[in-house]
Amino acid sequence: MRTTMKVTVDVVIFTIQEGVLKVLLIKRAIPPFIGQPAIPGGFVLEDEDLDQAALRELREEAGLSDVYLEQLYSFGKPDRDPRGRVITVAYFALISPDRKLTAGSDAATAAWHPMDRLPPLAFDHATILKYALERLRNKLEYTTVGFQLLPEKFTLTELQAVYEAILGKKLDKRNFRRKMSVLGILKPLREKRRGGQRPAQLYRFVAARFEKLKDKGILFPF
Amino acid sequence: MRTTMKVTVDVVIFTIQEGVLKVLLIKRAIPPFIGQPAIPGGFVLEDEDLDQAALRELREEAGLSDVYLEQLYSFGKPDRDPRGRVITVAYFALISPDRKLTAGSDAATAAWHPMDRLPPLAFDHATILKYALERLRNKLEYTTVGFQLLPEKFTLTELQAVYEAILGKKLDKRNFRRKMSVLGILKPLREKRRGGQRPAQLYRFVAARFEKLKDKGILFPF
DNA sequence: TGACATAGTGTGTCTGTGACACTATAGTGG
DNA sequence: CCACTATAGTGTCACAGACACACTATGTCA
Numbered sequence: 001m002r003t004t005m006k007v008t009v010d011v012v013i014f015t016i017q018e019g020v021l022k023v024l025l026i027k028r029a030i031p032p033f034i035g036q037p038a039i040p041g042g043f044v045l046e047d048e049d050l051d052q053a054a055l056r057e058l059r060e061e062a063g064l065s066d067v068y069l070e071q072l073y074s075f076g077k078p079d080r081d082p083r084g085r086v087i088t089v090a091y092f093a094l095i096s097p098d099r100k101l102t103a104g105s106d107a108a109t110a111a112w113h114p115m116d117r118l119p120p121l122a123f124d125h126a127t128i129l130k131y132a133l134e135r136l137r138n139k140l141e142y143t144t145v146g147f148q149l150l151p152e153k154f155t156l157t158e159l160q161a162v163y164e165a166i167l168g169k170k171l172d173k174r175n176f177r178r179k180m181s182v183l184g185i186l187k188p189l190r191e192k193r194r195g196g197q198r199p200a201q202l203y204r205f206v207a208a209r210f211e212k213l214k215d216k217g218i219l220f221p222f
Numbered sequence: 223m224r225t226t227m228k229v230t231v232d233v234v235i236f237t238i239q240e241g242v243l244k245v246l247l248i249k250r251a252i253p254p255f256i257g258q259p260a261i262p263g264g265f266v267l268e269d270e271d272l273d274q275a276a277l278r279e280l281r282e283e284a285g286l287s288d289v290y291l292e293q294l295y296s297f298g299k300p301d302r303d304p305r306g307r308v309i310t311v312a313y314f315a316l317i318s319p320d321r322k323l324t325a326g327s328d329a330a331t332a333a334w335h336p337m338d339r340l341p342p343l344a345f346d347h348a349t350i351l352k353y354a355l356e357r358l359r360n361k362l363e364y365t366t367v368g369f370q371l372l373p374e375k376f377t378l379t380e381l382q383a384v385y386e387a388i389l390g391k392k393l394d395k396r397n398f399r400r401k402m403s404v405l406g407i408l409k410p411l412r413e414k415r416r417g418g419q420r421p422a423q424l425y426r427f428v429a430a431r432f433e434k435l436k437d438k439g440i441l442f443p444f
Numbered sequence: 445t446g447a448c449a450t451a452g453t454g455t456g457t458c459t460g461t462g463a464c465a466c467t468a469t470a471g472t473g474g
Numbered sequence: 475c476c477a478c479t480a481t482a483g484t485g486t487c488a489c490a491g492a493c494a495c496a497c498t499a500t501g502t503c504a
Contacts, residue, residue: 003228003265003266003267003268004226004227004228005226005227005228005229005266006225006226006227007227007229007298007309043225044225044227044298044309045225046225046300046307047300048300049298049299049300050296050297050298050309071295071296073293074272074293074296074311075272076229076266076271076272076311077271078268078269078270078271085268087229087266087272087309087311089296089298089309155482156482156483157481157482172462172463172464173482173483173484174463174464174465174483174484174485175461175462175463177483177484178461178485179460179461182460194470194471195471196470196471196480196481196482197469197470197471197472197479197480197481197482198468198469198470198471198480198481198482198483199469199470199471199481199482200481200482200483201482201483377451378451378452379450379451394493394494394495395451395452395453396452396453396454396494396495396496397492397493397494399452399453400453400454400492401491401492404491416501416502417502418449418450418451418501418502419448419449419450419451419500419501419502419503420449420450420451420452420499420500420501420502421450421451421500421501421502422450422451422452423451423452
């Protein structure tokens with residue numbers, strides 16, 4: 001009774017690169033599963049909340065702070081860690097592709113992997129990733145998490161590409177734009193993105209307007 | 223580092239009685255918070271999965287088995303338990319009102335409380351309950367959890383009452399019936415509920431048909 | 445047997461969704 | 475400088491689901 005256990009947090013970190021959804025994996029430096037790719041994570045310390053532990057891991061393992069972070073699910077099969085009884089509280093984080101991974105303790109071994117074509121993962125991390133992807137897809141439909149995967153300024157085409165990458169299907173350009181327009185949560189800037197052919201209008205996400213929609217129970221249909 | 227902690231599961235058990243949503247609370251028999259109402263729960267044992275622990279608590283504290291159970295969220299503020307560091311993985315369960323609580327170890331002290339007018343709760347259990355209610359409301363809109371709160375045979379009026387009790391608002395009778403009818407997940411039985419005035423048609427939930435709807439991405443709008 | 449209580453039923457309007465193709469604008473290179 | 479090219483941007487129609495709304499049907503009970 002009153003068995004004590006170790007508790008870890010594992011953080012699934014998503015981003016979009018070249019139009020594909022990617023996840024940050026580290027190469028394990030210590031046993032078990034040494035050399036194998038894994039979701040970044042670590043033990044929860046004595047005096048920190050779970051969320052704090054996840055934020056710390058983000059900072060330590062990827063040099064990231066100020067990111068979208070949300071608790072995902074807790075996993076606790078007795079044999080999920082060969083070292084003994086370890087419960088893990090999984091989180092998922094979203095970062096924009098313009099964020100650079102700065103050197104954290106294990107940053108050298110951290111790399112982005114496309115969500116299709118994943119390598120075999122340590123522990124039950126494949127299960128966790130599958131769960132995270134499902135959650136991300138669901139969240140996309142009734143929240144604004146999509147914006148978290150873009151820089152502050154973005155074009156509608158870029159925004160649509162994020163949705164398509166995550167949902168894994170093409171969306172109609174006109175319908176997509178109409179919905180965004182109706183929601184009124186995008187503010188056009190006095191600026192255009194040049195470099196392609198025809199320059200594109202840049203937008204910024206206006207969180208305040210979204211809060212009002214939430215209160216009214218209006219969701220995001222895609 | 224590698225601090226060990228105690229891990230508990232707490233199970234928020236909902237039911238509907240007399241048309242109101244109720245939650246099962248026990249009176250704590252031991253410190254801390256002795257004598258105060260709390261969500262039933264207990265420590266996760268060395269060799270059991272989190273889900274198993276939640277099922278065991280359901281059995282031990284309320285004499286219930288074979289119920290709808292789902293992991294809710296994990297709570298881990300360092301000071302949430304005065305005895306020391308305790309992480310809790312919260313679950314929520316739904317049971318039909320015809321289920322009797324059989325004598326478990328603490329069954330004598332377990333009682334149903336209406337979700338409006340809750341007493342002050344031990345630990346951070348008020349937070350957990352609030353979270354559970356929110357989740358239940360959301361789930362109601364895109365799953366069939368509503369049926370878990372009714373006996374196997376039920377009338378449409380009873381089903382509607384469940385939705386109204388949880389959502390906290392009146393629904394239109396004709397619209398409600400039309401939606402259920404379109405979904406085709408209810409099978410009318412060759413039986414009526416007598417005792418009121420005009421006898422009412424009894425129905426049974428047909429899970430198989432719902433699975434097909436899920437595959438097509440059809441949800442539950444209310 | 446009549447009053448009462450609860451069960452059960454249909455329509456019209458509005459709003460949101462999905463399918464669909466062309467014009468506008470700047471860049472690039474001959 | 476002009477033609478070609480690549481990407482941005484724009485409107486309509488048909489259909490389905492959602493909501494508002496009021497009366498009839500059937501059994502019970504006094």
